[in-house]
Amino acid sequence: MRILVVYAHPDDESFGPAAALAAYARRGAEIWGIFASRGERGESWLSPAPSPEELGRLREQDLREAAAVLGFAGIEILGYPDGEVDTVPFRELERRVRAALRRYRAEVVITFGPFGITGHPDHRAVHRAVVAAFHRARLAGAAVQELYYDAVPPARAGEMGIADLPCGQPNTWIAVTEEDARAQVTALWLHGRHIRDAREMAERLAREPALVATFYRAWPEVRSGERVTAFLQNEATGAG
Numbered sequence: 001m002r003i004l005v006v007y008a009h010p011d012d013e014s015f016g017p018a019a020a021l022a023a024y025a026r027r028g029a030e031i032w033g034i035f036a037s038r039g040e041r042g043e044s045w046l047s048p049a050p051s052p053e054e055l056g057r058l059r060e061q062d063l064r065e066a067a068a069v070l071g072f073a074g075i076e077i078l079g080y081p082d083g084e085v086d087t088v089p090f091r092e093l094e095r096r097v098r099a100a101l102r103r104y105r106a107e108v109v110i111t112f113g114p115f116g117i118t119g120h121p122d123h124r125a126v127h128r129a130v131v132a133a134f135h136r137a138r139l140a141g142a143a144v145q146e147l148y149y150d151a152v153p154p155a156r157a158g159e160m161g162i163a164d165l166p167c168g169q170p171n172t173w174i175a176v177t178e179e180d181a182r183a184q185v186t187a188l189w190l191h192g193r194h195i196r197d198a199r200e201m202a203e204r205l206a207r208e209p210a211l212v213a214t215f216y217r218a219w220p221e222v223r224s225g226e227r228v229t230a231f232l233q234n235e236a237t238g239a240g
């Protein structure tokens with residue numbers, strides 16, 4: 001199985017699908033990541049705060065180490081300015097994502113939903129480009145089969161005020177092991193060396209390990225009330 005994740009900033013992968021990626025990597029999936037920016041405008045807890053240039057360098061290194069822990073085959077950073085991904089011409093971003101879908105012969109694609117979990121404009125811009133690229137690639141006969149959005153469990157979605165959105169209504173629940181959950185915490189700690197939110201999330205997940213990873217499968221559509229429990233589930237089971 002070949003999986004491509006597309007995100008805006010280093011650490012988006014560790015907040016989102018990390019435990020599921022660790023689980024699939026352990027079972028032999030090939031996982032690639034595309035990141036629009038180096039996250040140089042992120043909120044660091046370091047004092048004095050590093051310059052954006054320095055923070056970008058640190059975060060790229062954090063991402064490479066986190067990706068290694070999670071079992072990625074490799075990552076690419078597109079190098080757009082953090083906080084300005086929504087000003088990149090849509091066709092340019094879409095074309096670069098589509099080129100990556102082809103280059104990695106991705107079957108499963110994971111990205112943000114329309115609201116991007118936090119509403120960050122960079123997250124939303126990545127979502128739009130990935131959805132367009134996915135369907136154009138699909139219609140042109142590329143290997144892509146399934147498109148997933150990050151989604152948090154309903155209780156957490158309620159706390160975050162996103163219960164009515166796809167990113168608060170998971171239809172895909174993938175069981176992970178304690179080892180996979182620990183890999184997510186380790187990846188978050190690596191980002192947490194420089195980024196406040198990541199450190200807080202690592203502490204939270206270390207206290208309350210999540211043994212299920214949740215997503216919203218956007219393509220193929222999932223019938224209301226049905227629950228997906230694996231990527232490429234139909235292929236694996238032969239069920240319809």
Ligand SMILES: [Zn+2]
Nearest residue numbers: 008009012120
């Ligand atoms: Zn982000």
